[in-house]
Amino acid sequence: MKRKNKTENFDVGEWVLINPNTGETREFEEGKISVISPTKLVTLHSENYFIIDTDRLNILREQGLKDIHIGLLVLMSANLGYKLNICLTQDGKPHTSSTIAELLGQTQQAVIRKLKKLQELGIIKKTTIPDNKHLGKVYIVNPYLLRKGKDFSIFLSLKFTDFVPEVKDSGEPLLVEE
16 A cells, blocks of 8 residues: 655746745746645555446346355456456466356356356356457456456447446436526
């Protein structure tokens, strides 16, 4: 963890520095004067992380997503690939139902049933990826729910939709106060 600082910048044309010990002043024509103060926050950095949208997770729980499915999803997504959201093993190869079963200590058939539920809910898809067909069929995760990073291949927008229902436009103009 690293202590987070707040930086306040001052226009050099409006301020001068004064040495309180000597009374000496210093004016600047260029640059900036910055005061950096520690805050009560720390920054945590991790190389391997992913983000789960809890609003969408709650919607999916209402649609039948169980804790066992969430656990499976988290474990198989521990090494998501950037841009394509592919579920990868520790050694960077795409997960299969067999590698996931081994990871969980369950039978392959039990894992396949759980993966089917995740597919029915639109959370994952098993598909080939254009320009990466050499990988075969891979499990990809819906980035609206779970993602690593923020920039994704347009391919994912063609494969997944959002879980949050879109609000229909009533046709009425929005009132904007000025």
